[in-house]
Amino acid sequence: MKLATSSNIVCERPDGTVFPLERTLQLASAAGFNRFDISFYDWSLPHSPFLTDGWDRWIHSVADEAARLGVQFGQCHAYTYNFLNEKLTAEEHSRHQMLVERSLLCCALLGSTLCVTHPETDRTGANLFATSKTKNLEYFKRLLEISTNYNMELAVENMSDFSIAPMRKYGATAEELVDFVDTFNDSRMGICWDFEHADIMQADQRQSLLYIGNRLKATHVSDTHSATDHELMHIMPLFGTVDWQQAVRTLKEINYRGDFCFEAHNYANRLPDELLPTAVKLSFEIGQYLMSLE
Secondary structure: OEEEEEHHHOOEOOOOOEOOHHHHHHHHHHHOOOEEEOEOOHHHOOOOHHHOOOHHHHHHHHHHHHHHHOOEEOEEEOOOOOOOOOOOOHHHHHHHHHHHHHHHHHHHHOOOOEEEEOOOOOOOOOOHHHHHHHHHHHHHHHHHHHHHOOOOEEEEEOOOOHHHOOOOOOOOOHHHHHHHHHHHOOOOEEEEEEHHHHHHOOOOHHHHHHHHHHHEEEEEEOEOOOOOOHHHOOEOOOOOOOOHHHHHHHHHHOOOOOEEEEOOOOOOOOOOHHHHHHHHHHHHHHHHHHHHOO
């Protein structure tokens, strides 16, 4: 198991500006991190060079800075969209899918061989589970063939639907993800376990991880103070309600070998720039502490 952090450990600033990714790598590297996840959830917002014709220059600049610092990219997070949204036009689907594939290429250029992505939910039929599973299988079979061109495996993430109850999201339980991956029957497809989502869903995290077992390829490590307020989610572990000793012990018990990766973009986004080195150093030390738990 390897400690890592998402590139969103420092991203949005209190005044609405965005911290350049190269500077985030510098800051986190100085704090001790040598392994990163680039999240295209953040780098698909309107401010992002990823969305422009200059995306190629931008990602090569990031790759050059990572090489200069001697840091690596492990698991990454693909651009995602609701590919089962029937309200999207063919042109909109094409635009979104182009960005998905661009994000896979960007991750490959940074040296990653694993992208996390989201299952989506079909709300057009009465049998949400069955139709969602079928349509996700169709979509991800196509996406996996594309990702294989970049030597990229995929991991589907557990969703959270607490805030939209009684509506459901497909893929919110370990049972649904395991059923999906086992039906897929391809070792290039696995699961990403998001501890915060599972906490919000009041899942038994230990039993879920034991059930997932060797299907686990990636993790999203963050905590939360709320099941509904997004401003109080995605904070640093030990600041919320997740039982981290149990979580880490179970990861070790199932012999998880992937990244233990922070996805805590609400941790430092209100802090002034002057405090960022201290904050990121603390996050690294929290990571070291968690990794040492037995």
